[in-house]
Structure formats: structure tokens, C-alpha cells
Amino acid sequence: MTLRTRFAPSPTGYLHIGGVRTALFNWLLTRRLGGQFILRIDDTDAERNRAEALQPILDGFKWLGIDWDEGPEVGGSHGPYFQSQRKHLYTEAAHKLLDSGHAYPCYCPKEELDARRKEAEATRQNYVHRCAHRHTPAVDAWRLFTEKPAAVRLKVPDGRTVGMDDEIRGHVEWQTDLIGDPVIVRADGGALYNFATVVDDVSLRITHVIRAAEHLSNTQVQVLIYEALGQPLPVFAHVPVVNAPNSKEKLSKRKMQQFMTPEVIAQLRACHIFGPEMTDEQIKKQENINPATVAFYRALGYLPAALVNYLGRLGWSLDDKEEIIPRNRMIANFSLDRVNNAPASFDPAKLLWLAGEYMRMLPLEERVAGVIPFLHKAGLLGETLDEATRAKVRAVVEACGDRLKLFSDVLLYGGFFFTKGPQYDPQAVKKRLQKQGVPEALREFNKVLADVQPFESAALEEALRVFCEGRGVKGGDMIHALRVATTGVTIGPGVFECLAILGRAETLRRIEMALRQV
């Protein structure tokens, strides 16, 4: 028997980071041990489940390189893979349980149930629902069920325990006397989550149910359903939830809003992800692209490998020293017994560090290829990319070096190479250009630049050194002034490399522009 795992997202229009982490653990174990990883779409809530809401989820997984063996787009022999198309299975299973006496129809009016629950609450009692007629013989129950709409309840056995051996938590068990008979099918015929999940997992032949720890309490009912259905239990593993940074609460859009800092919003804007008509506040409240979604990291040009590494290390570790664990190494070493029990907090700073590490490992040509779409979206490259432009992009990427952690960082450290002139930062101008003697020296050095041969980094540096010595100016002052004059800002690649990339004519022109600023 081969391993079969699944991840069952609801089509919400975005792929949540916490969900990905759970899916990743399923995927890693499946790839490690061999078997099928199945994507099942939990679209019973027709209200908010539109077809187009599924695509971002599939795209997210594809971008991360998490592939599925059965599910949407790839099909499979156990389909359909949409819960909305599997309703007959739930009905069938419910009938089976009614026939076998493991379930019974419930006609209790909602008001009565509410009243009883409220009463129990008032007297600080624990309310365990059991319908009075729960032991009515099956045939009679069946008759009642077909006569008028009724919900179906599972008949929870009296006076025993129900439990399972969790791969991560160990043995967990509950007293059945504390579990009210749960509704498994609504009066309108819709199956409830706990029931549909089990029916699906059985029919999809799922062998390992790896899911977030928040589902642990649901397992008591689910185990009873497996029993009632006469099915063997799968292996359960409840992985710790992912919390928001500096918080004991689950990762959520709202909790992540604090990471939509002005800098991040500016970077998103630079990528032209959002139109200029959107205010910062509107961007902050965005559903689809926020720090709790995969799309956010993709939009900013994080390497998917870095995100996979980060999420894989969240709640799982290889040993006491390895942090950079590429996908293949993770697959080769993943096991549930090295998954932690405690919830883990998502740390954007560590993810950013990893992104930088992965970017550094990426060959130059791939960095160039990755950066181009970002320059393009920002409107800094023309429609067609000729060889000269490509060479320039390559030179810029090389000059950016380790500064480039995300692809969108190219806009931060090298955007000015592709504009008609620098956007002068007033503070930078004030600090570096409007300094005693600097504009004059710069004007004079501009004449030197006109003749430097060749117009390359080393020769330029040497020319400046000679100029400074001869004229008695500080090298640092000139270097800073040159940077601001040609790039407009105080950060970026080495200034001589910048000048070389800009070329002689553009350098001279920009220095002239700068001198008009002071």
C-alpha cells in the first residue's frame, strides 16, 4: 500500500501561508516515502466559491513547485476532486449509517436545542445532546427520514473512550459521554465538514491525514465516523499552527497588517502591483496580496525556493545547525518525528534573510531573467529587449551584487539606470552636494571625466584619486557627491561601477543636471 496524503483548500481567491506550510509537510512526506499527494477542493460553500477563486491557489502551488498527483487540472482515478461534485457520496454514506443504526434522523426544533444549551450554560453544566428517540429501530428511522426533511445525527456510543495515536502528539483520547451526538447531514441535505472529510478521505484512500493542530478536537468525531463506517483509521498527524509574529494568535491578514510598512507599500507600488489610484490604506486592507498570502511574496520577487525553505523549517528541523535546506535535501530528510509540537511564529525578517541567501546562490543569468519582469512592470524597459539592453541589465545585476535579496530590489538599487535622469532626494542633495567647495570641484572633475580612458570602473577610480590629490579635495566628499549627482540617492552599488554602466555621455549629462540643482 502506498502513501496517500491530501490537502483540501477552500477556493477563497488566495493561498494562505499557513495552509501552504501544512500542504508542504504533506507533500514532503509523500515525496520522501513515495505515494500520491492529492489536492481536493473544499467548495461546499457555494456562496463564496467561484471558479476563478481557485486559480490563485493552483498558481501559488505551481510557483512554489509543490505539485499534486491527483486533483484539479491533473485529474486522477479517484475523482471528482471537488466536494461540490461528491454530494452523492455523502448521501450514500449517511444512508448506510442510518441503515446500520449508527445514525438517526433528528427532528428537534432549533429553538429547543438552543434553549437546552442555554439552560446548561446558565447552570454551568456541560450540555451533551442526545435525541430522545435515538434508539428508534432503523427501519422506523428510515421511514421518518424519508417522510420529511431531517438532519442526520451520529449515534455516539455510551460510556467508553475514543482515541487515536497521533504521529506528533502521541496517544490522544476522549470520553464519549462528553460528546453530543453530532449532526453529520443538515436538514437541507448538505454534509457537514467532519462527515464530508471522512467520507472523502475514505473514498480517496487517504492513508495519512496531516493537518493543522486546530483540527485535533474534530478528530474525536471523525474517529467515531470511521468506526461507524467500518473503515480503518488513517495515520493522523496534527502539525502545530503558524502564528503571527510577536503574537500568540493565528497568522491572518489583519495580524500581518503591521508588516505593510510604508517601505513595503512603496516597494509594492514601485512594482506597479497597484494602480496609483489606490491609497495606502486600501493597499493595506487588500485581500489577495498581503503578508499572509503567497501572492505577496511572489509580487515582491522572493525566490520560491526561499519561501519553501523557510516554511519547511517552521515547526520542523533537520538538526541543530542547518538553516539553509534546499528542497531536495528536505525531501530526503523529512520525517514527522522531527516536527515540533508547539505553535511557531512567522518571522518575516528571517524569511528575508533566507531570500538573500537563495538569491546569492542563483546563477547570474537566472538573476537577470528574474529581474527583467520587474523592470518591465515598472515601465523601465521597452517592449522588446535587445542584446545591448540585456547586457546593461546584466551589468546592473552584477553591480547590485549581494544587495539584491528580492527581484524587486533591482528597482531600489538600480532603477535609476533605466530612467531619463535621477529623482533627486532633497536630503541627499543637501547633505552631499550643497557642501563647501563640492559643486566647484564636481564641475571641474566633469572635465576630467570627459577624457578618462577607458570609461571603466578602475580607470575612473584612478582618475578621481589623481584629481583629489592634485586639488587637495577629500576623496570621500567627491565620491558621495558623484553618487548623488548621478543616481539621486545615497545608497546603491559602488559609484565607479555606476558611472561605468551609465557611460560617459550620460554621466556628464547627469552631473550637469545635478549642478543645476544646487
Next chain:
RNA sequence: GCCCCCAUCGUCUAGUGGCCUAGGACAUAGCCCUCUCACGGCUAAGACAGGGGUUCGAGUCCCCUUGGGGGUACCA
């Protein structure tokens, strides 16, 4: 209320009774490198939630307390 789960530096973690005066990584601070920014190097600060047991010996096993989380729905 009741049930279940969880608990090592700010964060991710190593630790499965002696190797722990608790190791690594991110973040933080200082110094070095340096034309800025980043990278890199060195250093510093920083944790076993509390209390009881068990044991020659406890971060590690047991119990209690505290704190967090989840469930207790004709939500998923």
C-alpha cells in the same frame, strides 16, 4: 463551565536522564572591513513559565498551578 492540545533566548530551533556553567540561526547592540548601502569577520547581550515529586543526578520522566491555543454549531 467542560474536553483536548501546547510551554527552551524577542523569534525559529538543538536537546529523548549525566556529553548542558543549555548549542546554532534570524533579529538586536558594539567593533572591524568600507565611497554609501548591502555582504563578510569578530564580540556582546539574551531562554529551560512557577511549584512539587521520582532519581545518586531533570531542560529531559510524573503531578499540580499559571499562561496560551483549539473544540464544545444543522461553520470550515
